[in-house]
Amino acid sequence: MGFSDPDAPSWAFGDLAGAQCDLALVRLFSGDVEGTADAIRPVLDLPASHRNNGIIVSAMRVRHALTSSPARSAVAAKDLxxxxxxxxTSRPALPHG
Structure with a gap:
């Protein structure tokens, strides 16, 4: 169970972030913009050290879907x-050591 626990050293933050972005897309495609924001919130709150390329690409997919969604003109969609x-879209180099 440590893979889903942010306090565990084996936390699979990338897998969890990918699943949250997928959930955000599902909610967006069902017309639930607020649910989309709720689903992607933990991803946007990740520290810069946890924003790997896969997470950034997944978040950008949600942004692109918001742009082409029928809800694109909604205030919540524009804000998100x-x-x-x-x-x-980039992170500082990892410290040596």
Whole structure:
């Protein structure tokens, strides 16, 4: 169970973030923009050290889906899209050691 526990050293944060982005897409495609925001929130709250390329690509997929969604003009969709756009697409180099 340590893979899903953020306090465990074996936490699979990338897998969890990918699943949360997938859930966000499912909610968006069902018309639930607030649910989309709730699903992706933990991903957007990850520290920069945990934002690997896979997570960034997954978050950008949600942003792209928001852009082409019928809900794209909703205030909540615009706000979420702007927040994802501000999500850093690169992270600082890992410290040596």
């Amino acid at each position: 899209r702007a927040e994802i756009e501000a999500f850093p």
